[in-house]
Amino acid sequence: MKTIRIGSGAGYSGDRIEPAVELAEQGDIQYLVFECLAERTIAIAQGAKLKDPAQGYDPLLAERMLAVLRPCHAKGIRIVTNMGAANPAAAAARTREIARSLGLGGLKIAAVSGDDVLETLKSGDHRIEETGEPVSAMAGKLVSANAYLGAAPIVAALKAGADIVITGRVADPALFLAPQIFEFGWSMEDWDRLGKGTVVGHLLECAGQVTGGYFADPGVKDVADLARLGFPIAEVGEDGSAVITKVAGSGGAVTTATCKEQLLYEIHDPAAYLTPDVVADFSQVRFVQEGPDRVRVTGATGRQRPGTLKVSVGYIDSFIGEGQISYAGPGALARGRLALEIVRERLALTGVATTELRFDLIGVDSIHGGALSTAGGQEPYEVRVRVVGRTGSLKEAQRIGNEVETLYTNGPASGGGATKSAKDVVAMLSALLPRELAKPAIEFMEA
Amino acid sequence: MKLRDIAHSRTGDKGDISNISVIAFDEADYPLIEAHVTADRVKELFHEVVHGEVVRYTIPSVGALNFVMRQALGGGVTRSLALDAHGKCLASALLDLEIPATDRPVRAT
Structure with missing residues (x-):
């Protein structure tokens, strides 16, 4: 059975960079994913873009690309990231500049846009979820409105041969789901597999939070070598089976306990985790420790995706x-x-x-x-x-x-x-x- | 005994909603946790912090509960005046709940 290995190089915008380099050099991975957008990041980045049309992407983009482009190029590792924030095209142009400065010719970079729906939202009859107020009533105060896009445009970019895909607002798990859909040729309506691929994305999206970060409680839950915490790798099969692991010798630990904490992190109803690609069901998930720092995840599934996209305003x-x-x-x-x-x-x-x-x-x-x-x-x-x-x-x-x-x-x-x-x-x-x-x-x- | 002796926990945030997981270290303790860590008890514990409803989800396959608490983050993470705007510290407070040790299942040694 075909399997791929996906590494998670960042869990938030300001995250450590060395674990991503470690993954690229020693992780035996085919994909390196950086999830860098918090709720408010795009709204703030929008302000930066208004001041300078060449700005509005992740402030650590250049530093990250400088650190990982060479090993990724050498090993044929593709990069997927939402570091484009409010300006994916400018982020792609900057990445191209860095690749050229490193003498890495021929890299194909894709910028995914279309998440910016501010004008659409202003002009139509749409309401704010939390208040019930019409969006149009807030017109003077609005800074940004970005829809959570799904995996489809990333899959399309990979199909077209992109080595690096840079997006704006995309659902976090979709960044990880897209390489699985592309590599295994999953249908966009194979809800069971999309559910399985989504749990993998959810477990990886906060990087170190599944490898022993945000877990230690001395004397109760001890974690070794946190100062060199390694970031996670998912080993995924085309049937949706998956093992969570990390680079041997890196700090931290992958155990059923670290996986369980991350499974329920920022989840409401575990049987209905809404994403643009699938309504994932984590309510029957099981974890088995298969070896040191190797945990198998089974039991996730899914059902038909919602008809609407969530928009962050x-x-x-x-x-x-x-x-x-x-x-x-x-x-x-x-x-x-x-x-x-x-x-x-x-x-x-x-x-x-x-x-x-x-x-x-x-x-x-x-x-x-x-x-x-x-x-x-x-x-x-x-x-x-x-x-x-x-x-x-x-x-x-x-x-x-x-x-x-x-x-x-x-x-x-x-x-x-x-x-x-x-x-x-x-x-x-x-x-x-x-x-x-x-x-x-x-x-x-x-x- | 304290809940912290038999379970671990992590808090997540979305807007003005906080969720807290409670996960048994040993899945054999899950029924005990399910019996004693109720939505009402959590709402009472956090009455100064959480102003909306508290809903409990059970996930027996991993021996865990998930509490979803509304109006829990001072109007939302992005505008809250709280020092811990994300409510990240809530999980540790929940683990201080008292659980009757006498109800714990007898286990083989």
Whole structure:
């Protein structure tokens, strides 16, 4: 039976680069996939593209390509990535430049676009899922709208001979599903196999999170050599069977426990994981440890894909201002609490206009609130005051941090290490779009 | 005993929805977890944090539960004022639940 090996070279935009090089050089893989787009990334990248039409793609694209292009070219490894963000064509052009600078001629690069549906969404009768509000009512605030495309345009690019496929918004598992569809000639309506291929994509899409990253809990769940954590490889058969593994000698571990945590990561109903390609069913999945760092996954399936695509809508939401300052030693907790009370009163006295405010003591109750944060009766040695609020303007947001900073000379004794920040907030909502309204396009370039 | 003695957990986020898995280290402990870690108990534990409904899914094939909690992330990860905007730390808090050790199945040694 034909099998292929797919490596996962990044789990998010800022991820470590050496594991991808390790995969390219020693992973015996045919595909190297980089998943680099968080929910908000494209909306922010859209801003960069508006300022400079040659920008708007992943800030680490050049560094990653410089690191992996030579070993990938030498071994015939194809690259699939969503590092195109808001500007796949510019990312492809930059990649071509890097390939040429490395003397790697003849590389075929594909840029997949068509996920940008902002104009379509604005002009039609579409509603925001979370609020029920018509999209058109938000027109002045909208920054971006990107549909989650499926595997089809990536498969088409691979069929056309692309060595590197660079996309914008594509469903994360589709980046991994596409090479399987292409290599095994699966039908786009073979729901069972698409479900099996999707579980592989889901397990790999966060890279180190399935090889022992985000898992260690000393004394309870120990993981060896996290500083050299290796990234995962899926060994997939044309019948959809799959083993998750990693490069021998790299750090971390692939166990049934690491796989189970990743299986349920960001999943709602495990029997209905919605993707543009299939409604995947993970509810009968089983894992078997076949050897050290080798876990077999079975039991995934799927059914007919949804008629709509999810669209991620970016909009200008508000401004957030924040200030922090620390207190330590005897009485630190009481001084921290006094500091919070002073700032609360100052914000009211000076009329800072906020729509939401939060007063936290980091080290005491900032993460889960008062009821859960029973500190075992012992006072912390140090606390950090944190005041954060939402405003309608940057200027107003700056006033929050200022009122924390002034605690230096106006607040309790021995406060130190004050910091402040103010920023605008591009937030995300979602909409559903009939799938035929998103029109994927592919542009080819040759190095 | 604590849930942490018999299970592990990971939190995920999507918009204003947080999901927490609870996975038995030993699949023999799954029925115990299923019996004692209910949606109501999770909602009560997180009453200061989670403002919407809590739905529990069971995945016996991997010995796991999945809790889906709405209005759990301060209006959504991308606009939340919380220090842990993603709610990533929630899993660790859940593992502190008390589970009656007397209900644990007797196992062969």
